[in-house]
Amino acid sequence: MENYAFVKDRLYCPGPTPVPHASAVAALQTSVYHRTDLFREKFLYARKMLHPYFKSPEAPLILSCSGTGAMEAALVNLTNAGDKVLCLNGGKFGERWGKLARAYGCDTIIYEFPWGESPDLQKISALLSAHPDVKAVFFQANETSTGVAYPVREIASVIAANSKALIIVDAISALVAHALPMDEISIDCLLTGSQKGFGIPPGLAFIALSNRGWDSLSSRPRFYFDLRKEREGQVKGETAWTPATTLIESLIPSLELLGEQGVDGCDAHHKRLSLACQAAAKAMGLSLFSKSHHSQALTAIELPAGMDGSKLLKYCRTRFGTVFAGGQDHLKGKIVRLAHLGVVDELDLIGGIAALEMGLHKLGHSFPLGAGVAAAMTALNAAG
Numbered sequence: 001m002e003n004y005a006f007v008k009d010r011l012y013c014p015g016p017t018p019v020p021h022a023s024a025v026a027a028l029q030t031s032v033y034h035r036t037d038l039f040r041e042k043f044l045y046a047r048k049m050l051h052p053y054f055k056s057p058e059a060p061l062i063l064s065c066s067g068t069g070a071m072e073a074a075l076v077n078l079t080n081a082g083d084k085v086l087c088l089n090g091g092k093f094g095e096r097w098g099k100l101a102r103a104y105g106c107d108t109i110i111y112e113f114p115w116g117e118s119p120d121l122q123k124i125s126a127l128l129s130a131h132p133d134v135k136a137v138f139f140q141a142n143e144t145s146t147g148v149a150y151p152v153r154e155i156a157s158v159i160a161a162n163s164k165a166l167i168i169v170d171a172i173s174a175l176v177a178h179a180l181p182m183d184e185i186s187i188d189c190l191l192t193g194s195q196k197g198f199g200i201p202p203g204l205a206f207i208a209l210s211n212r213g214w215d216s217l218s219s220r221p222r223f224y225f226d227l228r229k230e231r232e233g234q235v236k237g238e239t240a241w242t243p244a245t246t247l248i249e250s251l252i253p254s255l256e257l258l259g260e261q262g263v264d265g266c267d268a269h270h271k272r273l274s275l276a277c278q279a280a281a282k283a284m285g286l287s288l289f290s291k292s293h294h295s296q297a298l299t300a301i302e303l304p305a306g307m308d309g310s311k312l313l314k315y316c317r318t319r320f321g322t323v324f325a326g327g328q329d330h331l332k333g334k335i336v337r338l339a340h341l342g343v344v345d346e347l348d349l350i351g352g353i354a355a356l357e358m359g360l361h362k363l364g365h366s367f368p369l370g371a372g373v374a375a376a377m378t379a380l381n382a383a384g
Contacts, residue, residue, distance in 0.1 A: 004318075010348075010352070012324050012339050012340075015196040017197070018199060020199055023200050023250040042252060043234070043238075044237045046252055047059040047061075050255065053180075054206075056208035056209065057209075062248070064241065064243050064244040064247075066202060067191070071191065076218070077227045079101070079136055080218045081104065081220065083136070085107070086127060086131070086138070086165070087101055090113045090114070090115060090150075091146045092329060093143060115146045116290055116291050119139070121151075121155065124162075128165065136165050138168045139169060142172075142178065143295075146289060147289055148300075157186075167186065168187075170191060172193045172196055173196045173197070175198075176266050176342065177266070178267060178270070179267040192206050193206075196341055198342065200254050204244055204248070209227070258343065270341070273344070276380045279379040281372070285304075286303070288302070301336050303335060309332070310332075313326050315363065319358075320358070322351075322352060324338055338353070346380050350373055357371075
């Protein structure tokens with residue numbers, strides 16, 4: 001294998017995302033006992049700083065688990081076995097809601113639509129009219145596998161106009177990149193993970209409920225994911241179970257860094273990066289996989305016909321240290337997903353586009369080398 005000098009690892013996958021230096025250093029604090037006043041203060045501070053991203057009646061709960069754990073917590077706490085639920089499935093992660101609902105005995109209706117597209121609002125309305133007893137609707141804010149950001153506000157409005165169903169949203173790869181105020185949108189449960197927009201390693205999940213959500217807790221038996229129990233303790237800075245202390249330590253500097261921009265500032269920053277990335281893809285003669293509602297967290301790009309996407313990803317990783325994400329299931333080898341999510345800046349994006357350009361050129365895609373970078377820089381300069 002050829003040795004390339006001083007290659008640095010660079011993450012352009014939609015999680016885990018780059019960890020800020022201050023957060024990486026904070027995670028070295030290993031002598032932390034979670035049943036002390038000092039840690040309780042830090043825990044409450046972290047919840048307070050998370051709160052603006054949710055705009056929920058109460059600060060979100062912090063769980064020691066993956067984002068999928070928070071999805072399971074939402075389903076277990078807000079449905080009973082036999083409840084009828086509607087799951088919107090337009091990608092790999094929408095599929096997960098359906099699997100969870102069936103695993104826990106829900107009467108599950110799946111609205112499946114093509115990958116790369118957004119759900120049809122009229123279809124949602126028709127399904128809810130046909131099934132007036134739907135207890136909850138589950139969907140993604142951002143389908144990470146396709147690069148589509150669903151119109152959450154419009155979907156929530158349709159659900160509210162046609163049913164009394166709880167509105168439960170997976171914002172694992174959306175939050176920070178997209179502003180999702182629960183109070184304005186009438187979301188009943190919003191959840192996310194630590195390794196996406198919040199820029200720390202995997203292992204924490206954050207979940208918030210509306211007042212209606214808290215009033216709708218299920219009667220299911222539950223143990224680890226008991227949100228009522230967590231709520232009672234976390235208001236005092238106590239978790240029901242041993243928390244991931246080093247991740248809490250890491251989370252605080254990341255939240256402080258994000259807080260310098262604010263929720264709306266983070267949304268605007270991610271929008272600017274996403275538009276620049278879209279311009280770069282088009283300048284390289286490539287099409288976006290998302291047909292509309294393009295994500296601000298990542299850009300899914302269709303690869304040239306006949307190109308082996310696995311070889312492209314391997315070349316970029318080996319030659320430049322850049323870690324892009326490929327397609328999943330039937331999209332494997334057919335798309336590349338370039339994330340611009342979390343604590344990343346304009347030069348981070350430019351570097352990723354440059355690596356992708358050189359990889360595409362190396363594997364035979366014909367276009368003026370540098371066209372993507374130039375288009376991205378032009379878009380960024382125009383945005384101010």
